[in-house]
Every structure is written in C-alpha cells, then in structure tokens.
Amino acid sequence: MDNRPIGVFDSGIGGLTVLKEIMEQLPDEDIIYFGDTARIPYGTRSKETVIKYSFQCIKFLLSKNIKAIVVACNTASAIALDEAVKAFDIPIIGVIEPGAKAALSSTKNKKIGVIGTSGTINSEAYQTRIRNMDKSMEVIGVSCPLFVQIVEEGWEDTDIAKMTAEKYLLDLKEHNVDTLVLGCTHYPILRYTLSKVMGDNVTLVNPAFETAKAVKEMLREKNLLNNKKIEEKPTYSFYVSDDPEKFRRIGGNFLRKEIRNIQKVDIENL
C-alpha cells in the first residue's frame, strides 16, 4: 500500500473531467492537480515544446512526493507520454490508450468516430492508435473547435450547443459510426447533447472514465492503493500557472463542486 497522492496534469482546466472520474472511482486517493493555464493550448505547439512543458509539469508533481502520474491532456499524451515513461522512474498513464482500447471493444460495425480539438484530430493520435491495434477499423476524425468555448461558457445544454453539434457531427452520422470517442477533455460535459444528436445506437466513449479505470487497475496491480481509514476524507490540491480565478470559476462547472485550495505556480522558473 502507498498513501502518497496521485499527480494529475493538463494544459489547463479540461483535465478536471479526468480528475472527477478518478475521484469517483478511487475515492480514497489524495490527488494533486496541476493545470498549465498560462501556456494553454498545447495543441498548437511544436513537438519539442510539448515535451519540454510536459516534463516541467511532471517535475513539479514529483516535487510533491506523488506515487503515479496521469497525463490528462490529449496533446501531451499523444506527443510526450512515451518520452516521459522513458525519462521518469514512476508509473505514468495517458488518456489516449485507454480511450482507443475502449472504442475497439465497443464498436460492432468497425466504424469509429473521434472528435477533438484541431490539434488532436490533425495529430491523428486516436486514429493511428486504433488502427495500429486493428487495421480493419475505419476511424473518422472531426475537429470541433467551438465545443471548448461552449463548455467554458456553461452553455452545454443550450440550443446553440445542439445546433453546433448537429453541424459538426453530420458527417459522422452519415458514415454510420456506432462509437464516438470524446477526444478532448472538455467534451464529457457535453455528453448529453452529443448523445441526443448521435442517437441511442451510438456509444460514446469517454477517455476520462477509461483512464480512471486504467489508473485503478495499475495501482491495484502494483499494490499502490491508498489504505486510508474509512472515515478519513481524501485531500485534493490544485495548482495553476496563471490566474487561479478563471480556473476556480469554470472548474466548478467541471467538478460540480466548488474548488478551493488553488495555488499559482511559476512553472517556467521552478
């Protein structure tokens, strides 16, 4: 057993959907979250920059004496995960592998849709991972740039969200996909609207949920679960690299509870 916290990082606020799933599936674990809000988005950065930033996030979390790291950012998972696993002597899990695996288990007609930011879709991270596991899969990626802002405005259940989803998802519906991967950490907030637009026959895959499952499995296998007494409450600490106020305000909508205990970190000069 290991009672040290789990470290989670993202380029910003979206990783809170991953945090939420870990909190639900591993309610005894303490967690430290770092959101690199000053340098968001990672999606438009060069490969070298994404690796540099990700390593800085990991080093910051390591300074907090954690037992495992979750890369809750799609871009960092796609670009920096392999390098990080090689460079650091600690278990590290990203969001893409668990999401891709779940999509493969879910599809029956071998037609999978993936939605995400332009950066994630153009990187082909999910598409490549899924096809590498099974070449017979047809994977269609669609970037949905408006969704992040719609979620950050708290408009996920409005007509604007529904009409935007109808526009973005039209191609995927016409292609008759039976599985849709929510390849951006913001999108689980939109799942009811997305599900309504796609219809009951399409399974939504939430990589945040799948990643939390993978973390739980890994901790159990490596005997790293927290053996807290049942009456002890877990501790959650939040760090960001820019103004905590926006994080507090929008993050509350992600976690469905008030976020306290947010500290600002100068990530470039640690």
Place this chain on the structure above:
Amino acid sequence: MDNRPIGVFDSGIGGLTVLKEIMEQLPDEDIIYFGDTARIPYGTRSKETVIKYSFQCIKFLLSKNIKAIVVACNTASAIALDEAVKAFDIPIIGVIEPGAKAALSSTKNKKIGVIGTSGTINSEAYQTRIRNMDKSMEVIGVSCPLFVQIVEEGWEDTDIAKMTAEKYLLDLKEHNVDTLVLGCTHYPILRYTLSKVMGDNVTLVNPAFETAKAVKEMLREKNLLNNKKIEEKPTYSFYVSDDPEKFRRIGGNFLRKEIRNIQKVDIENL
C-alpha cells in the same frame, strides 16, 4: 514621398481585417504582414511576455525595410504600444486609440458598448481609453469568446452566429447603448449579424477601418505616402510563425481573396 512598404503585425490571423482596410484606403501602398500564429493568443500572456513578443515582431518587420508599423492586435496595442513608440524610431499606430476616438464621436446618449475577447475586455483597454477622453461616458464591456471560432469556421451568417450574438449582446441592448465597438480584429467579419441583432439605431465602430484612416492621415502628414505610378500594382507579402496552411485557408475568408506568398519565420530565433 516614401515607397517603402508598411509593416503590419498581429498575434495571428485577425489582423487581416486591418490589412484589408489599409489595402482599400491606401491602394498604392505595399504591405508586409506578420502573423505570430505560433504564439497566439497574446491575451492570456503576462505584460512582460506581450512586450517581448511585440518587440520581436517589430524587429522582424524592421528587417524588411518598412516606413511605418501598424499594431493590428488589440492586446499588443493595449500593452506594448507605448513602450514600442518609446523604443523604436519609426511611426507606430495601434488599433485601440482610433477605435476609442470613433466611439466618442459616434455616441449621442453617452452609452457605449465594447465587445472583444476576455483578454481585451478584462484589460479594460477600450473602457479606460474612452473614459480618459470623456469621463461622462458610460462604457460597458462584454467578452464574447465564441465569436473568434465562429468566424474561423466561416459560420458568420448562420443561425448559430445569430443566437450566440443574441445571448452575448442582450445586456448591451438592455443598457440601450447607441454605439458598439468591435474590439476584436475578428469581429468585423460578423458585422452584418451583429448589426441585425443590435438594430438600426446602434452604430457599429470598426477599429480596423478607423486605424486605416489614421494610418492614411499620418502618412500624409509626414509626407510618407507611396507615389507609385498608377499602373503599378501594390505588393503584399505574408509571414507567419507557424504552419502557413491554416493561415492560407482561414485568411482567404478575411481578405475575400486567395492569399499567396506566405512564408514561415522562426520568430524566436531571428
């Protein structure tokens, strides 16, 4: 007379609306445009970083032997213009001053609305500038984060654009503003939709148009206009710090013509 080109820079693609106005009002001028697409958005950066980036953009343009500089970025105009005017020995014009002046001339009921990105609105750049010129003005700022993406998708005339505008502008309509400043370089593309939502009694102020007017006036005063022969066509060159493809694709919608001659620049290591 001075036949060297005018230099224009922006954090990305939005400054093309300023370029378009300069092209129309000064059809004899050659122009060099730099879009710092690798480091967009400036709005979330620290003051020091915005000044550093803006100075790098200016130095790049100076290396092209220009006669004047237009800061076509709201954030850079708000934060770096005064420093730049002190540091460089060349005429430099930003977008905020011309926009603020035009709003003052336009309003009759002294109620002015300003819309922009969260960065521009929270910086209070337009609000402060207008109130400094006339303390009796009531200025209401509203940030409209979805508008940039709506324009970049080419959705400016859709129902989604109209419904989003109705949501964002509701407060301004209730406050009975008679003048609305389009405080983000993307927003002129949305002007028909914005005008429909605000109604005929509200004047839209386009800082891109006002800035081009100010540039023309300044060049005339300083005797720096281009005295090209009438049959000579002007030359437009484009530089960006990231993948030119997105710039080419979306930029075409801004200029209403195809953009050729785009070169990538490594702005951090010039």
